[in-house]
Amino acid sequence: MSILVGRETRLVVQGITGREGEFHTRAAIAYGTKVVAGTRPGKGGQTAIDGTVPIFDTVAEAVKQAGANTSVIYIPASGAPDAILEAIDAGIKTIVCITEGIPALDMIPVVEAARRAGARLIGPNCPGVTSPGQAKVGIIPASIHKPGRVGVVSRSGTLTYEAVQAMTDAGLGQSTCVGIGGDPIIGTTFLDVLKLFRDDPETDAIVMIGEIGGSAEEEAAAFAAEHLKGVPMAAFIAGRTAPPGRRMGHAGAIISGGSGTAAEKIAALKAAGVRVAESPTQLPRLLLEAGYRA
């Protein structure tokens, strides 16, 4: 099964003719992802990726004519909120927005529109989602994955890669790896992804990578304590040495008014029975200590 993306994914790439859009579409196709369409207003009727992917003017046409059911967005921040709304209006139910730098205020109505339409928005400012061996939607490097039964969820792109690489090196494969994004306003939270993993028969253990800022990790910890009792879980929280009041790389990574510290998050996770690593490289060992066997 896996979650969010898989063999049933039929992907439309919004912004397929851009530098990043084209580069990562090639990588997705090479990984075996079914890329059925791209969009670029004004280039409808042309093709991309050496003539293999049809370009449409709109997402609605990509849905109607190519059967797209999932979208990935490689469009600059000025146009990305509209691109998400366009995908929602076209009836796409899984939308992955890679774009960094969308103002939080612009995202609020967009996240609400996705919720009302019953569409799942991942991101923005995220690396995307990979279900190893099935589909890769976004920018997570293909080489680090190994198919298996550990679900990985992370706020940070780079730390997703660190964690997944460490798991693969230790022989622990992944069911699905989800980067939820580092912005303060995102479509899908840790809590949402934990629920999906709990309900996925092919996910047996969970790795969660959080960071300073907000309270999403605490909410996830509360959920884990109640609903993920028998599930081996390991976590890493970035920013133990981050100074308060300073934004650390991500828009959402900030200790404000003394809350959102790594110490609070680590304490909440430990209280929920989740093992917390000092370095991402320790995650596989902690999963094994929690009783997981690949």
Place this chain on the structure above:
Amino acid sequence: MTTMDLVKNFGGEPANFLDVGGGARHETVCGAMELILADPKVKAILVNIFGGITRGDEVAAGLIEARAQQSREVPMVVRIVGTNAAEAARLLEEAKFETAASLDEAAEKAVAMAKGAAR
């Protein structure tokens, strides 16, 4: 941010923290090195890139360009993995950069370099 946490784990003290951002091009990296070298507190530089949208060879080219222009010598360890890592490794090897395979190893080396430079 984790890079900083690990430097502390190995007994070092981060002088500053610079995130080059996703998709950084070589000129961005070059500018970043200039900023870091402008801080007199910096005794060693740790460059850690796990590229998704960022391409390792772009970063390596930026580092090589920066070193050719830099005003002072500071020991540096570079770890580049992810997208285009193989091309990056080739560029760094030709330019004789000190490299590390894992983040733990890179942090340990950087801390040792900083301590050596401080003596």
